[in-house]
Amino acid sequence: MAIDIGGTFTDTVLLDNASRVVATTKTPTTPHRPALGAVAGASHVLKAAGADWHQVTGFIHGTTLATNALIERRGADTATITTRGFRDILEIAYERRYSQYAIDLVKPDLIVPRTRSLTIGGRMDASGQELEPLDKAGIAPLVAELRALEVKAVAICLLHAYANPAHELALRELLAQHMPDLVISLSHEVSPEAREFDRLCTTIANAYVQPLMAGYLQDFETRFRQMGLTCPILMMTAGGGMTTLDTAARLPIRLVESGPAGGAVLAARIAEATGEAEVLSFDMGGTTAKLCLIDDYRPQTARKFEISRAERFIKGSGMPVRIPVIEMIEIGAGGGSIASVDRLGRIQVGPHSAGSDPGPAAFGKGGDKPTVTDADLTLGLIEPGRFAEGRLRIDPDAATQAMVQDVGDPLSLSPGLAAFAVSEIVDESMASAGRMHAVEAGKDLSNRLMIAFGGNGPLHATRVARRAQMRRVLIPRDPGVGSAVGFLFAPVSYEVIRSRYARLDGLDIDGLNRFFGAMQTEAEQVVRAGAPEGALLQRRVAYMRYHGQGHEIEIRLPDRALAATDLDALRGAFETEYSHQFSRIVPGMTIEILNWGLSVSSPAPAPERCPDSPAEHAAMATEHRQVLCDVTGAWRPAGVFNRSDLAPGAALNGPALIVEAQTTTFVSADFSATLDGQGNIWLTRQEEVQP
Structure with a gap:
């Protein structure tokens, strides 16, 4: 389950x-x-x-x-404890403005104000050697301050704790003796990497949500x-x-983002089953839309992302969190996203959502604001009697009334055109997010396959694909619950990334192997708790750079202990990847490694290869209903098909609606649809719109 x-x-x-x-x-x-x-x-x-x-x-x-x-900032009141002299890590941050010329720049909310930023004496150096012992005499005043602040959680981030956590461990033990109910997060456990600001922010975020x-x-x-x-x-x-x-x-x-990660796992599995090496996964739910690039059947990953950006698409405007994540872009565009008209007469959709309570106006649970779901109902794209398996009563009149009241009347538009305008705005928002995500990664969307799922993904997929200049879309089986299906095919895994500075020319092979051994023991203990039997897989990486550079690139290591004979291959792998990313190498420059990573996992079940599709045959619609065509802007009849009635090889042209238990696939007028041997729906854009 x-x-x-x-x-x-x-x-x-x-x-x-x-x-x-x-x-x-x-x-x-x-x-x-x-x-x-x-x-x-x-x-x-x-x-x-x-x-x-x-x-x-x-x-x-x-x-x-x-x-x-x-x-939503609903966590516990949290304080920080840092090394004496480093109280203002949060205030200093990266020592730069994320938008250099913005006069009214809003700084990211980093949860802990300066009044709750505390310090204690004691110091480690970058190699883990103790320079100054922990100031145990400062514990009593520290406890008094924490009690006065009435905090429920504390994030401890001492200098260079990733190299030697002894002071953090001792401080936790001493605090627990005086305040046993205090929730304590240690930076060397949460994010054992160099870069104090990122490590502190990650530890704060962990402590903030830990009680909840x-x-x-x-x-x-x-x-x-x-x-x-x-x-x-x-x-x-x-x-x-x-x-x-x-x-x-x-x-x-x-x-964080565990639900969307399941969707990316599902999309990668489908990509491998169909032999599609370049994919964009598109997961549109009730609150947000998530897009992820998948290459060679692996979702794009990252070691860092930002929470709650002050400026939605500007890096540096949010709170950085450094953990292993599947990299995706997420925007506030879902079925429950609320539409409104601003004072300049522009339609805005999201990021605020009606959620499930009260939900869209059509749900009849007290919501009176028009949402994307209300727009789709007004456009005729949702069959009210089949929504949510018929277990949720839908009121199309309430949807139309909300659309007219908040969008139609202010802009003098008919209900259909008001809903059409809302749909255009939200679809363009999602397509532009996908284009931006691809450009930032140096990728091209035009030749990729979109795999769409989520409660609203199949309903908007062709409209988003057209705007993103994508020609092919795949709708898997059970798309409405796609992320949950992805959970079932994910491995039990745990990833550890630790800082250990080294130069490639002077690499201590024996010490590094012991270092990896400790990481492997830690990871296997976690994985074995969920997968007690069977072989385990591991993946080792090094984060390398030229001396003096500020950021690293990920280089795959052999999944075993290293030997001196591996150094030349490691140098070659770095130069190959560096040349691939930057079109050149820097001859004679010293290569250094800051971080090392190890992931241990149970084997994921292999996907079944998609069988060859049988010969195509025309599918017959069970009924027709009027929809507002997203290509011509005119009302026209669309065929309605039950997905369960469509056999492999079934083919149809848009506009059409393919209805199933938890969602509906909208085949736009400029798309055709076919079913393959596994029951996936393939949508292909046509050069000419069918009359």
Whole structure:
């Protein structure tokens, strides 16, 4: 079983031993007690499959709770403790403005104000040698300050703790003696890398959400145990793997973006099954849209991302967090995104969302603001009687009324044109985000395949693809719960990245192998808790640069202990990758390594290769309904097809609606659709629009 709790809906998927999806459902997220919606979804799929709780042998969970808590600033009051003389790490940051000429620049909110930034004496050097012992006499005044500030959590980030954590460990023990209820996060456990500002921010974020996530995870586990679940509960991480509840409670920052990571895992698996080496995954839910580049069947990864940017697309305007993540761009564009008209007469869509409570106006739960879902209903693209498997009553008149009141009347537009304008704005926002993400990575979207899923992804895929100049779209099976399906195919994994400065010419091979041995022991302990049997895979990397440079590039290492004979190959691999990225190398320059990475994982199940598609045959529509054509801007009939009735080889032309349990695929007038041998829908843009 896999459960993905999103901002609007909670997706649940049940898989059998043959890796076949046997039941899925979407239930409204219950924001105040997320576990309630999760239990409701789990009970529904078990009933649909005729199964019982004791038959569930694997359970994976992903949640946006940590992400939302950071964005909405709903965490615990947190203080920081840094080395004496380094109180202003947060204030100094990178010593630059993210927008040099902005007069009214808004600095990122880094959670901890200077009044809660505390220090203590003691000092390590960069190699881990103690220069000054920890000031134990300063503990009592420090405790008094923490009590006066009434903080619930503290982030400890002492200088060079990644090289020697002795002072951080001692400080935690001393504080716990005086304040046993204080939640403490240590930087060498959360992010054991050089660069103090990034490490401190990551530790703050972890401490900030740790009390909330610990309580949530305990409540989640208790409720499911009471229902009869007996197997371990594993958590999806931002890096695309799974980890245990204990690790998730200790390092909740690794759960940030865990739901979208499942979608990227699914898209990579489909890419490998279909032999598509260059893919853009497009996951549009109720609150946000997520896009990820996938090359050679691996999602693009990063070691750092920013939370809650003051300027949406400007790097440096958010709070940096340094953890292993699947790199994607996320914008506030989902089915629940609210549309409005600003004082200049411009339509704005998002980033604010109606969520699941009260939800879009059409849900009839008290929402009166027009959303993207209301626009799609007004355009005729959603069949009200089939929305959310018919278990959620939809009111098209309420959607139209909200659209007219907040968009149509201010701009003197008919309901259809008002909805069309909202759709145009949100689709262009998502397409421009995809284009920007590709340009920043030096990629071209035009020849890529878009794999679209999520509750609203199939509904908007062709409209977004056209604007992103993409010609092909794939809609997988069970797309409405795509991220949850991805959870079920993710490996149990744990990644460790640590700083250990070295020059390639003077590399201490024996010391480095011992260093990797300690990392491997740490990672395997976490992975074995979730995968106690079977062989484990590992991946080793070095982050290398020329001497004096400020940033590194990732170089793959042999997945074994290094030997002196590996140095020439390592130099060659660095120069090859450096030349690939920058079109040249720098002869005679010293090469240095700042960080080393190791990931340990259980083997992921191999995807089934997609069989050859049978001969095409024309599909017959079960009915027709009027939709506002997104190509011509005129109302025209669209064929309605039940996806479950379409056999492999079925072909049809747009405009058309392919309806299934949790979502609808809209085939625009300039696209055609065919089903392959695995039941995937392939949408291909045509040169001429069908009359």
